[in-house]
Amino acid sequence: MEFIDYYKALGLEKSASQEDIKKAYRKLARQYHPDLNPNDKEAHQKFQRINEAHEVLSDPEKRKKYDQYGENWKHAEEFEKAQQSRQSRSAHSQGRSSYGEGFSSEDFSSGDFSDFFNSMFGGGGGFGESGGRSRQAKFRGQDYNAEMQLTLKEASVTHQRTFTINDKNVRITVPAGIADGQTIKLKGHGAPGVNGGPAGDLYITFHITEDPVFKRLGDDLYTTVELDLYTAVLGGEKVVDTFDGKVKLKVNAGTQNGAKTRLKGKGFPVYKKDGAAGDLIITWNVKLPVNLTEKQKELFKELAQLSN
Amino acid sequence: MPVTNDLILRDECCIHYNIEVSFLDRLHEYGLIEMVSLEEKQFIHTGQLSELEKFIRLHRDLELNVEGIGVVSNLLDRMKRMQQEMAELRNRLYLYRDVDEL
Incomplete structure (x- = not known):
């Protein structure tokens, strides 16, 4: 797991105001939003990073924790436990109990966020209300579009093809007689759904190269x-x-x-x-x-x- | 969600996606989403759900209004058509390249 500089991801200084964060997020989100960059894996990853950075930095509590532990985030939990243990011992000696302010995994969300985010803020929960945006609704994953070139000879026989899309190997049967420009749909082979929603579909458009004889x-x-x-x-x-x-x-x-x-x-x-x-x-x-x-x-x- | 022959009741759709009815009506007004009227009720065809979800994402993530969504949608369609045309032209180019090599 690699440390992620959320400020750098949004192109901001550590002293950035909430307004600066909002402005930088809006600008980058418009540039890298997956719906505006279909089939662009790099843009998709960048958007996830920007979204994650915004999720942390726009929330004062999360930002505080991020700023506090920074690059030492790996030791955040141990540090908190040690602190709680010290507080508990101290309280016990004074005849009362005290609890540290820990972050519960239910407070925050994981969604498509990085391991770094999940390790720091907990994972498994759904998105809560954040910045007026509700993420409770389930969304179907984005549809992917791909293109495949076939020779006329290849298009004349039913055969199987394996290709890689988003690091996943997909094996399909190409039926004989497929036409140039024809699109077939592979259900559930698109992007994963959000908040438990179904995965999108994969659309493959075939392009048949011209044959020199036929x-x-x-x-x-x-x-x-x-x-x-x-x-x-x-x-x-x-x-x-x-x-x-x-x-x-x-x-x-x-x-x-x-x-x-x-x-x-x-x-x-x-x-x-x-x-x-x-x-x-x-x-x-x-x-x-x-x-x-x-x-x-x-x-x-x-x-x-x-x-x- | 109540579904009748691949049609979803507009109001139920709004509850499911947590959106305002007026937002859906505006998408309809701008011709971005088709609605079907049956027995004085408005329905949306299930085939349009992935488009609707895209519009909701653009609205929430980028804070685009319906006019902005319309412009983006139009430009994305044009981009898709141009990419298809480019792929076809690339295919033709391959054909001529093969001929030259012979």
């Missing part, structure tokens, strides 16, 4: 396949890549450049519908031969004359 539109996939002139003119067979692997396709004689072939059920898996998939639409890109040999040129000329 373009996805809804559940259909689009791809362009090169076809040599001879197969396009005479017909034949062509092996084509799909998401499931290779398939051999029959190419009709006279296939035009830009013609399309639809392969039913060879597209992208449909989200949360086992076995269902969209179509794969192939656009044929007929390539004209280049760097012809003399013989080939002769034959093309002959063909041209025949066509005329």
Whole structure:
């Protein structure tokens, strides 16, 4: 446990007035409030520290104890016990009893406060009225938002992913067919609740990177396949890549450049519908031969004359 | 809290969160919280509770009035949209970077 300089946390001198404390707290709280800095862990921690500092320094009793023991806070309890014991012995000798002014854990609150705060002012209790603010109500924890990038191939299969959010490992199942920009909710994986309130939720938005071969539109996939002139003119067979692997396709004689072939059920898996998939639409890109040999040129000329 | 088909009675909601009814009404007036009228009673949908809790925190922690909460809420929405747009643009940039490397 580390000593926390609450004055430093609020950027104040030890002689700061209550008005200075209030002003510094307001300024820093506006800067680091978790609701104004979503998903910013550092801001969240800073806000907790500022809040804690304000809780102690704005309360004259707590501030007195903090100022009294300062860096020797670790020995505060022992010191108080020794003092009480001395007072008790002294009172006993005078025939009456006396009790020291101890701090009860019920007087103060722990909430999200540091170990230092809890050790000094006790923990376990709820927040009491402080500065006109009531903390008795239970609050749901803040929702977290996260983003995850997937390739098109990864998005096409149901798989598990583990990632770390706020030092906690979270394992999720990504269902096949998830769409770009789609958000899923993981209940209770957000920030812990306040005063026993339920934890917030975690929202994960998926971003699917574009694939160099396949373009996805809804559940259909689009791809362009090169076809040599001879197969396009005479017909034949062509092996084509799909998401499931290779398939051999029959190419009709006279296939035009830009013609399309639809392969039913060879597209992208449909989200949360086992076995269902969209179509794969192939656009044929007929390539004209280049760097012809003399013989080939002769034959093309002959063909041209025949066509005329 | 009495709940009817995911709707919570406005007054019960105020008791639960220890807030003034007028605060909730002002949030409604500013279009920050939707309310549903049923049999002359006002209800809040449970789906709006996390937003409401955020507004209460901003009000209590930062002493923001409803106008201030409205401005903050609007700016946070814009920030979220811009972050999403940035993530999408970053994705596209990755794609071009891959192409260049080939």
